[in-house]
Amino acid sequence: MVNSQRQLSNIFSALADPTRRRILERLSRLGQCRVTALAKPFRMSLPAISRHLRVLEEAKLVHRQKKGREHLITAEPETLKGAQQWIAQYVTYWESRFDAMDEILKRQTRKGSKS
Amino acid sequence: MVNSQRQLSNIFSALADPTRRRILERLSRLGQCRVTALAKPFRMSLPAISRHLRVLEEAKLVHRQKKGREHLITAEPETLKGAQQWIAQYVTYWESRFDAMDEILKRQTRKGSKS
DNA sequence: GACATATTTAATACATTTGTTAAATATCCT
DNA sequence: AGGATATTTAACAAATGTATTAAATATGTC
Numbered sequence: 001m002v003n004s005q006r007q008l009s010n011i012f013s014a015l016a017d018p019t020r021r022r023i024l025e026r027l028s029r030l031g032q033c034r035v036t037a038l039a040k041p042f043r044m045s046l047p048a049i050s051r052h053l054r055v056l057e058e059a060k061l062v063h064r065q066k067k068g069r070e071h072l073i074t075a076e077p078e079t080l081k082g083a084q085q086w087i088a089q090y091v092t093y094w095e096s097r098f099d100a101m102d103e104i105l106k107r108q109t110r111k112g113s114k115s
Numbered sequence: 116m117v118n119s120q121r122q123l124s125n126i127f128s129a130l131a132d133p134t135r136r137r138i139l140e141r142l143s144r145l146g147q148c149r150v151t152a153l154a155k156p157f158r159m160s161l162p163a164i165s166r167h168l169r170v171l172e173e174a175k176l177v178h179r180q181k182k183g184r185e186h187l188i189t190a191e192p193e194t195l196k197g198a199q200q201w202i203a204q205y206v207t208y209w210e211s212r213f214d215a216m217d218e219i220l221k222r223q224t225r226k227g228s229k230s
Numbered sequence: 231g232a233c234a235t236a237t238t239t240a241a242t243a244c245a246t247t248t249g250t251t252a253a254a255t256a257t258c259c260t
Numbered sequence: 261a262g263g264a265t266a267t268t269t270a271a272c273a274a275a276t277g278t279a280t281t282a283a284a285t286a287t288g289t290c
Contacts, residue, residue: 005133015202016127017248018120028208035267048249050268055247069257069266077206084202087130090143091196132278150237163279165238170277184236184287232290239284247276254269260262 002082007060011083014059019044020052024061024075032074117197122175126198129174134159135167139176142190149185 002008014020019042026041027033039049053073056062060079065072117123129135134157141156142148154164168188171177175194180187 005136008136009131009133012127012131013247016124016131018124019248021120021123024205028205036265044248045250046267047251047269051248054268066256069255071267075205077210080202081206084199084206087195087199087202090139090190091192091199093143095192128277134278151235159278160280161236162238162281166278169238181286184285186237233288234290235286235288237284237286240282241280243278243280245276245278248274250271250273252270254267256265256267258263258265260264 008086010059014055014061020056027075032072034070123201125174129170129176135171147187147189
């Protein structure tokens, strides 16, 4: 579970960068993947990608398994799910608030059309 | 709908800051709210909050309506929903991938226990 | 008009992020 | 051992983000 504000901040900052989002996208298409393979389509140095991966890893959006000299990167969907839930709490709350508002407006309209 | 990568980046950066998340939380409890009222519990100058609000506004997580000298701030749940959907696409994809993996592992285990 | 209130903008300082290149580390291969 | 491959760490520059205080702007009230 995503608990702390700190972790939530890490997750959202990680997702805020388009390169990191593309890495996640790529990871979802390719599945477990080596660093170099992940980095391939980016017009950016390997150290830059390495750093992005560290950010994703610190946010626990990604998990690293060392196998010899290769580092195999895997997505960690549970974390993304945590962020999703954080957001969902507000969306559902606001939706219900707006639905309630709609209801009130409808009733007022009915009353209005009666008189 | 949340379309561009740019907007997605804005939304996630906006959500990455704990103060801004608290502002949204407060906004969801209080509903439409004046800037000063929103800023009340924060140990931070008003200009700082003003900036945070601008960030939220640029991300379209929040909407501003000027009424005389007061600015009334409202949450914009549609945008949050957009972010939610972006995340959902990966979560569901990964879940199905993992489910498929589980299925394969189960079958292999059955085969293994037979031989 | 003069003063109070609500909010933003400007100027500035400091911290963090993001990219680059060069060097270091770890592992594999012959 | 020596060389090739995979990846990270270091040093640094440029851009961005966040907070502060002081001043500006817009509106309301007597």
